[in-house]
Amino acid sequence: MVFYSLHCRQIIERQCNASMTFFAEQAVTSGDKTFYQLRRDIVEGNIAAGSKLSETELSTKYAVSRAVIREAINRLESCNLVERKANIGARVVALTPEGLLELYQVRESLEGMAARLAAQNMSQQEIDELNQLLASHSESVQQGQNYYQEAGDVDFHYRIIIGSKNQHLINMLLNGLYHLVRMYRVQLGMAGPRVTTAFDEHKHIVQAISNRDEELAEMLMRRHILYSKNNIARKLAADNAS
Amino acid sequence: MVFYSLHCRQIIERQCNASMTFFAEQAVTSGDKTFYQLRRDIVEGNIAAGSKLSETELSTKYAVSRAVIREAINRLESCNLVERKANIGARVVALTPEGLLELYQVRESLEGMAARLAAQNMSQQEIDELNQLLASHSESVQQGQNYYQEAGDVDFHYRIIIGSKNQHLINMLLNGLYHLVRMYRVQLGMAGPRVTTAFDEHKHIVQAISNRDEELAEMLMRRHILYSKNNIARKLAADNAS
């Protein structure tokens, strides 16, 4: 039996420690599968940013009725991945420097808060597991595996968000912002650098959480995200210039 | 032509200064009207908190097809007003002390941020209008009108949120949290006290914004919301005790 929403449309429970399929979501109905597939296609750029989403077209493409497409689009709207106008239709959001700025501005505040609450509310076991995760990432980095890149970073942030134990916060971040963040990262090709430095930042954050130092945890998380923003903004500016 | 969403599903533009119909939303389609009506009924308690939402039942009650009811429920889910489980159905959220705490925890952070950004981004004209609004509220309070209660407070916060100029933040607050906040307030009968003190707090916040003092604006807003939370939490605890 799968819980659908309110605060946690797709946060069931973590089912495996490594290589998760992003948030352990599980499709129970045809509409779910379509939604996940569509979201994936948008995030990964298979459907171009800014392009129009035709209901009839998508219904044939994904081999489902227009009704499930409409529902999927509505859910995508909640994720801030598409915009919708009445009687006109839906478009995939455009990726702009301003949008990125606003997104990371909010993310900085919310994830900073998450880190603070995590320092306050995570169980000792969760903290231990977080340290474990960090250790496994350390190995990956040393071995030069690019595994860490996306999944590792996402997983790290994911755990701290969950650790905040605030359902509203969890829902806003995981359901409302994270896929859009991924969309920016994926489509700008943010697989590259900043790995080792980001890893060190992660380490310090976990240390602060271990020490139950709320203030420091929040500050370090905010700074971590700020750096990340600067990094991606630089890339985006370079792309626009070319 | 009405814009439906992404970041601002229902923020068209302010159309009148006083006695606004909450956020100047405008229903263009049958589904819109149903959604607004349903939301209103939930917020005001005409549909009991925690009760189940039967699609067929609602479709007869509101005289529309099940499809529009389903869409309305989906949108209500985005507002955090209902929970939904696959193949089972939707329920109106329950009002609990824990939920209230989590809600205001997030609200404090986000509206604090909004105040800070407002101090940074509001135009001089917007600030002037804000001062005007405050003056009109002052009259209302002195004349003992209870006008101020809901609409006034909502309007005040509304303007500051809009003043932040961050669409993600605006959407999260106005679309994701505010109606739930209202639901708590309305159903707990929060029309009463704290008017004059809240008004003073508003005054100081506006002053900080006028001075472009971001730090102070954020701090005062956070404190303002904290007080509000304590006030409503006291009420809720009293209700549960009886």
Added chain:
DNA sequence: CACCATTATATTGTCGACAATTTATCCATA
């Protein structure tokens, strides 16, 4: 040639019916 009104096409909004799943009822058995 440009511009506006009108018509034609395409897309979204709404509806009722059927399929799949869950919940309730009933009966048999220990």
Added chain:
DNA sequence: TATGGATAAATTGTCGACAATATAATGGTG
């Protein structure tokens, strides 16, 4: 009587068709 499984009822999920609206094409007029 309590429990378990099978059947029946009710609810949600999915579908195709029609209605309403927006967009594109057409033609007429200055």
